[in-house]
Amino acid sequence: xxxxxxxxxxxxxxxxxxxxxxxxxxxxxxxxxxxxxxxxxxxxxxxxxxxxxxxxxxxxxxxxxxxxxxxxxxxxxxxxxxxxxxxxxxxxxxxx
Amino acid sequence: xxxxxxxxxxxxxxxxxxxxxxxxxxxxxxxxxxxxxxxxxxxxxxxxxxxxxxxxxxxxxxxxxxxxxxxxxxxxxxxxxxxxxxxxxxxxxxxx
Amino acid sequence: xxxxxxxxxxxxxxxxxxxxxxxxxxxxxxxxxxxxxxxxxxxxxxxxxxxxxxxxxxxxxxxxxxxxxxxxxxxxxxxxxxxxxxxxxxxxxxxx
Amino acid sequence: xxxxxxxxxxxxxxxxxxxxxxxxxxxxxxxxxxxxxxxxxxxxxxxxxxxxxxxxxxxxxxxxxxxxxxxxxxxxxxxxxxxxxxxxxxxxxxxx
Amino acid sequence: xxxxxxxxxxxxxxxxxxxxxxxxxxxxxxxxxxxxxxxxxxxxxxxxxxxxxxxxxxxxxxxxxxxxxxxxxxxxxxxxxxxxxxxxxxxxxxxx
Amino acid sequence: xxxxxxxxxxxxxxxxxxxxxxxxxxxxxxxxxxxxxxxxxxxxxxxxxxxxxxxxxxxxxxxxxxxxxxxxxxxxxxxxxxxxxxxxxxxxxxxx
Amino acid sequence: xxxxxxxxxxxxxxxxxxxxxxxxxxxxxxxxxxxxxxxxxxxxxxxxxxxxxxxxxxxxxxxxxxxxxxxxxxxxxxxxxxxxxxxxxxxxxxxx
Amino acid sequence: xxxxxxxxxxxxxxxxxxxxxxxxxxxxxxxxxxxxxxxxxxxxxxxxxxxxxxxxxxxxxxxxxxxxxxxxxxxxxxxxxxxxxxxxxxxxxxxx
Amino acid sequence: xxxxxxxxxxxxxxxxxxxxxxxxxxxxxxxxxxxxxxxxxxxxxxxxxxxxxxxxxxxxxxxxxxxxxxxxxxxxxxxxxxxxxxxxxxxxxxxx
Amino acid sequence: xxxxxxxxxxxxxxxxxxxxxxxxxxxxxxxxxxxxxxxxxxxxxxxxxxxxxxxxxxxxxxxxxxxxxxxxxxxxxxxxxxxxxxxxxxxxxxxx
Numbered sequence: 001x002x003x004x005x006x007x008x009x010x011x012x013x014x015x016x017x018x019x020x021x022x023x024x025x026x027x028x029x030x031x032x033x034x035x036x037x038x039x040x041x042x043x044x045x046x047x048x049x050x051x052x053x054x055x056x057x058x059x060x061x062x063x064x065x066x067x068x069x070x071x072x073x074x075x076x077x078x079x080x081x082x083x084x085x086x087x088x089x090x091x092x093x094x095x096x
Numbered sequence: 097x098x099x100x101x102x103x104x105x106x107x108x109x110x111x112x113x114x115x116x117x118x119x120x121x122x123x124x125x126x127x128x129x130x131x132x133x134x135x136x137x138x139x140x141x142x143x144x145x146x147x148x149x150x151x152x153x154x155x156x157x158x159x160x161x162x163x164x165x166x167x168x169x170x171x172x173x174x175x176x177x178x179x180x181x182x183x184x185x186x187x188x189x190x191x192x
Numbered sequence: 193x194x195x196x197x198x199x200x201x202x203x204x205x206x207x208x209x210x211x212x213x214x215x216x217x218x219x220x221x222x223x224x225x226x227x228x229x230x231x232x233x234x235x236x237x238x239x240x241x242x243x244x245x246x247x248x249x250x251x252x253x254x255x256x257x258x259x260x261x262x263x264x265x266x267x268x269x270x271x272x273x274x275x276x277x278x279x280x281x282x283x284x285x286x287x288x
Numbered sequence: 289x290x291x292x293x294x295x296x297x298x299x300x301x302x303x304x305x306x307x308x309x310x311x312x313x314x315x316x317x318x319x320x321x322x323x324x325x326x327x328x329x330x331x332x333x334x335x336x337x338x339x340x341x342x343x344x345x346x347x348x349x350x351x352x353x354x355x356x357x358x359x360x361x362x363x364x365x366x367x368x369x370x371x372x373x374x375x376x377x378x379x380x381x382x383x384x
Numbered sequence: 385x386x387x388x389x390x391x392x393x394x395x396x397x398x399x400x401x402x403x404x405x406x407x408x409x410x411x412x413x414x415x416x417x418x419x420x421x422x423x424x425x426x427x428x429x430x431x432x433x434x435x436x437x438x439x440x441x442x443x444x445x446x447x448x449x450x451x452x453x454x455x456x457x458x459x460x461x462x463x464x465x466x467x468x469x470x471x472x473x474x475x476x477x478x479x480x
Numbered sequence: 481x482x483x484x485x486x487x488x489x490x491x492x493x494x495x496x497x498x499x500x501x502x503x504x505x506x507x508x509x510x511x512x513x514x515x516x517x518x519x520x521x522x523x524x525x526x527x528x529x530x531x532x533x534x535x536x537x538x539x540x541x542x543x544x545x546x547x548x549x550x551x552x553x554x555x556x557x558x559x560x561x562x563x564x565x566x567x568x569x570x571x572x573x574x575x576x
Numbered sequence: 577x578x579x580x581x582x583x584x585x586x587x588x589x590x591x592x593x594x595x596x597x598x599x600x601x602x603x604x605x606x607x608x609x610x611x612x613x614x615x616x617x618x619x620x621x622x623x624x625x626x627x628x629x630x631x632x633x634x635x636x637x638x639x640x641x642x643x644x645x646x647x648x649x650x651x652x653x654x655x656x657x658x659x660x661x662x663x664x665x666x667x668x669x670x671x672x
Numbered sequence: 673x674x675x676x677x678x679x680x681x682x683x684x685x686x687x688x689x690x691x692x693x694x695x696x697x698x699x700x701x702x703x704x705x706x707x708x709x710x711x712x713x714x715x716x717x718x719x720x721x722x723x724x725x726x727x728x729x730x731x732x733x734x735x736x737x738x739x740x741x742x743x744x745x746x747x748x749x750x751x752x753x754x755x756x757x758x759x760x761x762x763x764x765x766x767x768x
Numbered sequence: 769x770x771x772x773x774x775x776x777x778x779x780x781x782x783x784x785x786x787x788x789x790x791x792x793x794x795x796x797x798x799x800x801x802x803x804x805x806x807x808x809x810x811x812x813x814x815x816x817x818x819x820x821x822x823x824x825x826x827x828x829x830x831x832x833x834x835x836x837x838x839x840x841x842x843x844x845x846x847x848x849x850x851x852x853x854x855x856x857x858x859x860x861x862x863x864x
Numbered sequence: 865x866x867x868x869x870x871x872x873x874x875x876x877x878x879x880x881x882x883x884x885x886x887x888x889x890x891x892x893x894x895x896x897x898x899x900x901x902x903x904x905x906x907x908x909x910x911x912x913x914x915x916x917x918x919x920x921x922x923x924x925x926x927x928x929x930x931x932x933x934x935x936x937x938x939x940x941x942x943x944x945x946x947x948x949x950x951x952x953x954x955x956x957x958x959x960x
Contacts, residue, residue, distance in 0.1 A: 001253050004149055012301055013876055031185040042191055044180040047925050048932045048943035052183055053100055061193050061275040061335050068336045079336035083253040083275055084140040087148055089127040097925050108781055109204055143253050144260045144271035157865050157947040161815045175816035179925040179947055196341055205396055223377040234383055236372040239449045240463035244375055245292055276332040279340055281319040287330055289445050300493055349385050349467040353527045367528035371445040371467055388533055397588055415569040426575055428564040431641045432655035436567055437484055468524040471532055473511040481637050492685055541577050541659040545719045559720035563637040563659055580725055589780055607761040618767055620756040623833045624847035628759055629676055660716040663724055665703040671714055673829050684877055733769050733851040733911050740912045751912035755829040755851055772917055799953040810959055812948040820951055821868055852908040855916055857895040863906055
């Protein structure tokens, strides 16, 4: 099942640069592992913003929530989730 | 170049059913042709709405605008475009 | 899987009363069948509005979309869907 | 009487983790007691957010307000209340 | 129990003046009866708008919804309901 | 003249509890005096929020502004003012 | 007493031009009379819109509402009213 | 040329009272000088808010921006500017 | 003086195609004349919308309003105007 | 390819003036270099705000994002990007 997820990141200005860098690296490692596992299907940067649009492919809403809240940057993000389904005009079978 | 496009369709209640059906069929044919040509990369229905989220892959903003305004349902849609770029944590080379 | 669905109904003032009454009766019959089947778990009226808050229990987003678009009033509704998951403080096992 | 309550939690980043953990545990204990007493009928997490949708069953608006303001996380929440009533198409007698 | 109700009226421009006048007179008669019965405690016009702010005193949300939907202008109004409760600084006992 | 006033209070988390308590007590004393003088006609709590809806009865806008800015919590409130006038369907003479 | 009034006009496209012209002329005559009487202190067009910002000087909210609803274009306007009072830094005595 | 300017002031709670008082005095002095010079035509307080509505009369947008950014409270204000022009129904020649 | 103007066009679905085509042609002729005269400095289409972003260079707000309301599509447009001024970091002298 | 970019700057009140001045100077130097290189085509101040409207001319969305995130003030800005394309009524060939 696919979900459209928009994440806006807002790190506090008072966070020490080293702490921010460590957080971002852990986030990147996890994001890449989840992409390789097929859970995080797409990940795009929104131009001009510290924000992304992502497509997640999960077995349940609970799995989606568990994945999102496991992200190191979760406490610093505003997240909006929109459930997607197959479009009758889509030609790509695997694209739900 | 990738663009995130959201289309909300609002057909007037007074449109004759046959005219609406013809419009939708022409729209579907064009949407499928553009998907096969690789211009319209993804097309998902938003659950519960007569709306979709799409990813277009075009060479320029002008090409994007030409494609969108050529859609038969264009006069009945509200469209929002958001430019996307490669995310530093993405693992998929072709996914921009 | 549970989804929180809000439906706002807006029937055109020009619809003949008999047509509106027939639509509402068909809607009611289907809503009651879906409730008995366990797909439409809860259905509440929002005070002062021609609108409801509902909880759907479905196997997939596609099933949810199919149910919602099969409602006779669908063309006259604005629908917002919000995916829900089990809350760690919930004491009700069957309440996801 | 049923009320639809949405709670969005926003703990200050400067709160010591031990204090936050203690607050959340007290909140959980109270939430579970209120659920067992039947006052807090449903409690669902909104996917991807530190927020919940709840259904309260109380005898008066004053009782609702007293319950909500007694929550340990109340000072850190934005709360929206929407009064619900029985839907004419509902098949569940106890569901108001 | 008190509820704060805001009603914005929007009569279609195509409604014949006689029909509009009849609707308004029936609305007025009912509004005055409900005020005399104590259900509709306050009724104020918002300056410059075809809208009012009202305070209803009812025994339940269902009673409130029944009253509001019985108003002849209900199909032409947008209504927002906000539950009120006694303020700890209020000096008026009967003012909830 | 009547004015509809909505006040949302937002005390900074860093304010010492004793200072907050003192502020609230002074606010309450003044609010009760103004109610007894007839200037602050109604004062209701909005369920689930640190906010109130009030009706002020003053001789001029200047008097209203002077009263509101004299409230000890004024620096911590967002206030919206809406001028009210007599509704043609009102049956209460003294209710403007 | 001064009130800041913003009026946005939206004439239906189906109104016959002669009817629109007559409405506007009557509106203009009344607006000019009210200005000469000192009730309508200022009247400015908002650049690029069929809208104005006005300052009314009236003895009460009821008088303001009576003036606004007497305007021939009232049924076609959205009006927002904001009460003004003397600013402590103002140097103009008559400007409230 | 006239411009409608709305200024909302938000002084940080941490600003020492003496610093705030000094800022406000300088602001007042400048505001009064600009009013006497005819640049700042009108200045009204919005009831219940630390905000004002002003009318500026300047020779160019650059002059307006220079005046606004020279205000001592500028760093603590949110400002919205709306260009005004003569209204065809205005009877006051000097009121643009 | 430069003004940033956004125009969103919304032609009624009931307008006969020939009338729409004639309106658009007259609009285009006037737009091109104003561009050649230097009044309408820039004109860009917003991708995916029947809308444009324009920069006007006029001597006064009145001239701007006169130009905008003379556009044949004016009755079918929503227009927002934002005054611009020279940016201290701009390197282009003629770009205000 | 042209992109319409709006930047709103919000420097924290706690930033030392020397640090703010240095940031702004570096920003200015880079902005001027990018203008001279033709990447940053236009740069205008929005009257009354610490904000600008800019037009960027880049070869790709990735280039735009790289430019914007390289700005020293980027961490303190909210940025909105809107893709532009040639307007059919434009008379300026180089203006896309």
